[in-house]
Amino acid sequence: MGRGVFTLEALEADVLIEISPVVVLGEQERILLDQTLLHHYIFEWGDDRKACCVALGYVSIYNHSFESNCEYEMDFESQMIRVKTVRAVAAGEELFINYNGDWND
Template identity: 60%
Template sequence: MGRGVFTSVAITAGSVIEVAPVVVMSQRERALLDQTLLHDYIFEWGSEGAQCAMALGWVAVYNHSYTANCDYEMDYTTDSIQIITVRDIQAGEELFINYGGSWDEQKPVWFETQ
């Protein structure tokens, strides 16, 4: 899986783990990024999804799971992404998000369809 984010303490459901600022890029810049390794680390951004954003902080390092224990929320007003736990998490667990959007989305993600 590569890198990952782990907790050293127990965390209760509904806890905000991180609020990370993002760097928002245009549709033209996204086309360029899609040709690089950074493609795997950007988020679609904006109500139309034409832009993209690179999250700062640890957000880009969370691994994917269809049974994610965290969700992410995008705030287009503050240009930030918030990571929130969806269940209680034990100390030592890896924190996962679902790259498909919501924490329980079951649609295959891009790297499984290639």
């Protein structure tokens, strides 16, 4: 079975689920990471998206959906990623983010 993030209780829309600190890696380190299994767990980082980051919370194990129930926001200055719900979520439901950008894109 794969990894994923699930809620134990029902959540309303616009609930902050997680604030995850990140470790930022430069462009050269990203080139190396892209050749490893960690490629699947990193996020592009910075306005030019040449760097990457590793999230230290659960952020790296949220699964992808084009109809996600959560969205993430990158805070480059604070080096954090925030995850919040975009709709009501039932207890036991898996939490998804859209890997391709906006939650509803």
